[in-house]
Amino acid sequence: MKKIVIGMTGFGYMGKIHLLGYRDIPMIYSDKLPEIVMKAVCRSSQKMADRCAIENGFTNGYSSFDEMLQDDEINIIDIVTPNYLHKEQIIKALKAGKDVLCEKPLGLNAKEAEEISSVVKQTGRQLGMVFNYRFIPAIQQAKRWIEDGRLGKVYSFRGEYFHSGYQDAKRPLTWRMRKEQSGGGALVDMGVHVLDLIRFLLGEFESVSGKTQTFIGERPLPDNSEKMGDVTVDDVAWLTARLKGGATGTVEISRFATGSLDDLKISAFGEKGAFKFDLMDANYLYWYENGQGWRRVETLQHYEDTKFPSPRSIIGWTRFHTENQYRFLESIIFGNLLSPDVSDGVAAQRILDAVYKSAETGLEESL
Numbered sequence: 001m002k003k004i005v006i007g008m009t010g011f012g013y014m015g016k017i018h019l020l021g022y023r024d025i026p027m028i029y030s031d032k033l034p035e036i037v038m039k040a041v042c043r044s045s046q047k048m049a050d051r052c053a054i055e056n057g058f059t060n061g062y063s064s065f066d067e068m069l070q071d072d073e074i075n076i077i078d079i080v081t082p083n084y085l086h087k088e089q090i091i092k093a094l095k096a097g098k099d100v101l102c103e104k105p106l107g108l109n110a111k112e113a114e115e116i117s118s119v120v121k122q123t124g125r126q127l128g129m130v131f132n133y134r135f136i137p138a139i140q141q142a143k144r145w146i147e148d149g150r151l152g153k154v155y156s157f158r159g160e161y162f163h164s165g166y167q168d169a170k171r172p173l174t175w176r177m178r179k180e181q182s183g184g185g186a187l188v189d190m191g192v193h194v195l196d197l198i199r200f201l202l203g204e205f206e207s208v209s210g211k212t213q214t215f216i217g218e219r220p221l222p223d224n225s226e227k228m229g230d231v232t233v234d235d236v237a238w239l240t241a242r243l244k245g246g247a248t249g250t251v252e253i254s255r256f257a258t259g260s261l262d263d264l265k266i267s268a269f270g271e272k273g274a275f276k277f278d279l280m281d282a283n284y285l286y287w288y289e290n291g292q293g294w295r296r297v298e299t300l301q302h303y304e305d306t307k308f309p310s311p312r313s314i315i316g317w318t319r320f321h322t323e324n325q326y327r328f329l330e331s332i333i334f335g336n337l338l339s340p341d342v343s344d345g346v347a348a349q350r351i352l353d354a355v356y357k358s359a360e361t362g363l364e365e366s367l
């Protein structure tokens with residue numbers, strides 16, 4: 001591949017974050033990858049697409065995804081659309097011979113995710129997932145030490161992800177609050193990150209028991225605030241889980257956690273050691289081992305093969321995304337193991353489905 005030529009579909013919040021990442025990669029990694037060309041953006045109207053292309057430096061703007069796929073120069077499709085569009089767009093892109101980077105979640109449910117996975121196999125193309133929190137230096141440090149056996153057998157774990165932004169009853173009913181467009185609420189939107197981190201650090205799930213709750217059942221429509229529509233997803237989800245390795249843990253996800261900003265926490269407790277991580281304190285990993293007390297380990301911007309920005313500088317949220325995007329492109333270019341990939345997208349979706357099923361049946365669900 002002489003050039004990495006990207007077509008992006010969707011340009012809301014995450015589209016902008018991904019564009020920042022692609023622009024930063026040549027600065028951070030100097031000459032490690034071929035030139036990255038932002039060739040095209042696809043939006044829902046031609047007027048928006050043209051304006052977006054001009055304002056953000058894409059060569060072309062499209063309102064038709066199919067038309068964008070016909071550009072043979074594009075070799076990577078970046079999917080940053082609402083969840084209900086992922087499956088169709090991924091499958092079309094793979095069949096058009098493109099490799100794909102897709103924002104979480106992979107699809108609306110496990111059935112969609114499995115369908116996508118079978119097209120990945122059929123076409124032999126690559127599908128990378130965005131699970132950006134895997135790329136926090138503190139999480140990567142925890143992963144290395146856990147793999148070295150420094151926790152010993154893990155007894156229990158705890159994960160939580162809290163936002164407060166949905167407490168405003170006037171917040172309009174967007175795609176995130178409609179089950180058929182999002183696949184689920186707080187659990188899908190934020191919980192998927194925590195579930196993925198648990199898999200990444202501690203291993204596969206064996207069973208889950210869940211409960212969900214919706215506090216505000218109807219909200220104003222985005223195009224007519226006089227009219228109300230039904231919220232069909234959860235505002236809060238709670239679950240207990242058992243992992244195949246024997247550990248048991250709890251997870252709580254809320255978009256109604258008063259005073260919270262972007263509060264993701266994860267911890268685990270083993271026979272020899274324990275760790276804690278807090279996204280609002282993301283420069284450090286808290287590590288306990290062999291009865292020697294808790295250590296605050298500086299992890300800052302300590303990435304393996306980059307010196308810019310200086311590893312002693314504090315880390316920020318967009319940097320994890322950039323790293324996720326860089327690692328995906330590196331796998332495509334050099335054939336390194338792609339991680340996270342479609343199998344991680346499918347696994348996360350099976351857990352989400354099992355939690356929703358358990359919340360309905362009141363039973364523990366096996367995976």
Ligand SMILES: NC(=O)c1ccc[n+]([C@@H]2O[C@H](COP(=O)([O-])OP(=O)(O)OC[C@H]3O[C@@H](n4cnc5c(N)ncnc54)[C@H](O)[C@@H]3O)[C@@H](O)[C@H]2O)c1
Pocket residue numbers: 009010011012013014015042043044079080081082083085103104105130131132189
């Ligand atoms: N990894 C993370 O940290 C993170 C954070 C937020 C969102 N996300 C994920 O990113 C994706 C996008 O979320 P967002 O927050 O950017 O949503 P958003 O609502 O801000 O943006 C979605 C964009 O898609 C556009 N769109 C709608 N229909 C389209 C179509 N047919 N063709 C092209 N564009 C279309 C919308 O106009 C909008 O610009 C979701 O899958 C979400 O789960 C990931």
